[in-house]
Amino acid sequence: MKKQIISALILLLSGCMLNAQDTDKIKWYTANEAFELQKKEPKKILMDVYTDWCGWCKRMDATTFTNPQVVEYLNRHYYCVKFNAEGKESVTLNTTTFVNDGKYGRSHSFAVAVLQGKMSYPSIAYFDEKSQLITAVAGYMKPEQILPILAYFGEDSYKTENFETFSAEY
Numbered sequence: 001m002k003k004q005i006i007s008a009l010i011l012l013l014s015g016c017m018l019n020a021q022d023t024d025k026i027k028w029y030t031a032n033e034a035f036e037l038q039k040k041e042p043k044k045i046l047m048d049v050y051t052d053w054c055g056w057c058k059r060m061d062a063t064t065f066t067n068p069q070v071v072e073y074l075n076r077h078y079y080c081v082k083f084n085a086e087g088k089e090s091v092t093l094n095t096t097t098f099v100n101d102g103k104y105g106r107s108h109s110f111a112v113a114v115l116q117g118k119m120s121y122p123s124i125a126y127f128d129e130k131s132q133l134i135t136a137v138a139g140y141m142k143p144e145q146i147l148p149i150l151a152y153f154g155e156d157s158y159k160t161e162n163f164e165t166f167s168a169e170y
Contacts, residue, residue, distance in 0.1 A: 026071050026080050031091045031110065034079040035131055042129035044154060046074060047081040049111055049136070054121040056140040067143035070150070077154040085111035085121065093131060126153045134158065 029037065034045050048065070050057035064070055074080050083091075091098045091110040098110035107119055114125045120138035124146075128134055134153055141149070148170040152158055157166045 024068065024071060026065055026074050028080050028082045030089065031081050031083055031093075032089075034081045035093055037079055038129065038131055044078050044129060044134075045081060045125075045127035045131070046078040046150070047083050047114065047125040047127065049083050049085050049115060049121065049123045049125055051084065051086050051121050057122040060122050060140050064141055064143050064146055069147060070143050073147065073150050073154065077150070083111065083114075084108070085115075085119065124149075 031047065034047075037043070038045065048057075048060075050061075085108055086100070086106045087108055088100050091108075093110075098108065098113065100106075100108040103109065104112050111119070114133060115123050115136050115138075118136075118138065122140060123136050123138045124141075125136040126134040137149060148167045149163075151170060152163055152166050
């Protein structure tokens with residue numbers, strides 16, 4: 001009986017530890033997965049547009065996207081997408097399919113559309129609950145720089161006030 005209780009406690013604690021480990025990382029989706037999830041349960045989308053060769057992209061992954069406050073906010077309020085701007089996966093948004101066919105050099109046509117031709121990495125694109133692009137913000141950001149931006153879009157403040165006013169009160 002004592003062994004069964006101890007075994008049950010070990011299993012319970014292991015489950016809790018695994019669950020805690022899951023919440024200390026951002027849950028990343030492909031663009032197609034996020035757009036499909038959004039149809040079932042509307043949520044904003046944050047898209048990290050990066051390239052494999054971008055040093056600042058790697059730094060943002062290692063610092064900003066591992067910060068506990070950033071991770072917690074993103075997992076609660078957004079579907080997060082890692083999108084390689086030079087990748088080969090096709091992306092379907094509404095009735096349009098985007099591909100990397102070489103038309104834009106190494107850049108994927110979806111990255112070109114999302115970044116409106118301003119190919120700067122890393123860039124973070126924000127989409128509303130209806131998969132409409134709100135805006136893209138270029139450049140590396142530290143946790144304390146990105147948190148107000150996440151809240152600005154995540155809480156719909158962008159609809160009623162400018163960012164300068166919002167961030168002064170944040």
